[in-house]
Amino acid sequence: MGTTIDARGLSCPQPVLLTLQAIKKLNKGQIMVLVDTDTSKENVIRAAASQGWQLTEMQQEGLEYQLTLTKD
Amino acid sequence: MTLWKNLFATRWGIIGVGLVIGVLAALLQKWGNPGNMGICVACFERDIAGGLGLHRAAVVQYVRPEIIGFVLGAFVSAYLFKEFRPRAGSAPIVRFVLGAIAMIGALVFLGCPWRALLRLAGGDGNALFGLLGLVTGVWIGTWFFRQGYNLGRSQATYTSVGWTLPLLMVGLLLLRLIFPPIPEQGESGILFYSLQGPGAMYAPVMVSLAVGLLIGIICQRSRFCTMGAFRDLILFRQAHLFSGVLALLAAAWVTNLIVGQFHPGFTNQPVAHTMEIWNFGGMVVAGLAFALAGGCPGRQLFLAGEGDGDAGVFVLGMIVGAGVAHNFKLASSPQGVGQYGIIAVIIGLIVCLAIGYTMRIKLN
Numbered sequence: 001m002g003t004t005i006d007a008r009g010l011s012c013p014q015p016v017l018l019t020l021q022a023i024k025k026l027n028k029g030q031i032m033v034l035v036d037t038d039t040s041k042e043n044v045i046r047a048a049a050s051q052g053w054q055l056t057e058m059q060q061e062g063l064e065y066q067l068t069l070t071k072d
Numbered sequence: 073m074t075l076w077k078n079l080f081a082t083r084w085g086i087i088g089v090g091l092v093i094g095v096l097a098a099l100l101q102k103w104g105n106p107g108n109m110g111i112c113v114a115c116f117e118r119d120i121a122g123g124l125g126l127h128r129a130a131v132v133q134y135v136r137p138e139i140i141g142f143v144l145g146a147f148v149s150a151y152l153f154k155e156f157r158p159r160a161g162s163a164p165i166v167r168f169v170l171g172a173i174a175m176i177g178a179l180v181f182l183g184c185p186w187r188a189l190l191r192l193a194g195g196d197g198n199a200l201f202g203l204l205g206l207v208t209g210v211w212i213g214t215w216f217f218r219q220g221y222n223l224g225r226s227q228a229t230y231t232s233v234g235w236t237l238p239l240l241m242v243g244l245l246l247l248r249l250i251f252p253p254i255p256e257q258g259e260s261g262i263l264f265y266s267l268q269g270p271g272a273m274y275a276p277v278m279v280s281l282a283v284g285l286l287i288g289i290i291c292q293r294s295r296f297c298t299m300g301a302f303r304d305l306i307l308f309r310q311a312h313l314f315s316g317v318l319a320l321l322a323a324a325w326v327t328n329l330i331v332g333q334f335h336p337g338f339t340n341q342p343v344a345h346t347m348e349i350w351n352f353g354g355m356v357v358a359g360l361a362f363a364l365a366g367g368c369p370g371r372q373l374f375l376a377g378e379g380d381g382d383a384g385v386f387v388l389g390m391i392v393g394a395g396v397a398h399n400f401k402l403a404s405s406p407q408g409v410g411q412y413g414i415i416a417v418i419i420g421l422i423v424c425l426a427i428g429y430t431m432r433i434k435l436n
Contacts (some may be wrong), residue, residue, distance in 0.1 A: 009225030011366040038155045039295050042081045063157055
């Protein structure tokens, strides 16, 4: 089980900040991020990619996205 | 649609958006807008406040169609790309206060971050102090972010909440069309118009509106934000948004050179003063307020267009702040800072620091 970050309802730069904090703590593995705007989705994916974490799964439920970020 | 969606979110997408804004802003000056003020979100919202009579500074009264276009362009784009998200409830009263303080700071400098870039692109050296202030203000903001500052979560809400600011803009547009300017008249129906000064300088209404709509659409797609550009650079060492800002600056500069609008120097610059410390100080306060509220004034308009009611409250705070700034003699003029401008900057800074300091919570 990886870490889950609930960034729903948070405005910039919180979703990215929380994601990067988790990335720093974990170093590798899996992180799940919940967001509810397309801006947050793009920002989180871009920030994760800059740290070598890839988006391995994305589920959309209504207006929310569940992003799975992975680094081996 | 998906291709376009991704295109605007790329590095080249944001650079393209910056280029388009830079060229169009410089051209809007050519078409009638004030000097180095092809687009200025703070100045134009201040002009709207004047047009509605919320302040009675005779030289800055005009309901600017660019602002209306920004919100409605973002609104249309958000619906077109299925990104309209009605949401609200993240400390709205604080956002209102931050909007008002941001406006007061911007009017001490005489411009929002967009105009700071346009002033520099037109050769106004005083803009350097404003930009330095902006970066300093944003840097203070990032310190609070690292300490856990945030305004809390917003909630999904009724569609009509998201429609509120866009509909207010439709109302403003109708007023502007029903009561158009009358030559040599300071009033038309319920609207006020400037007979001289920057408020009397404007591009044709349909040109302003069209440019506003176009910029609203491409900024909603690309998430263009001048404050975010510096914030992400400082906080994350990420240059994505910053590349858009540089593109805006370069495009406006080149366009100014081509159309003969580049006049380097510090004195006698259009709608500017030369008090370095308060050009800097005004923008420190504005930059910090933008950072704490999560977006530059342009970005707040685009967010409001895509359903963010809290961003809409920030916009209303800015418009009311403009009324306060002129009624209380806080706003600067080409002669220098207003009678009470300096104390307003100091109070604004204290309030922003208090907001940043007292609203910290560790999430997750």
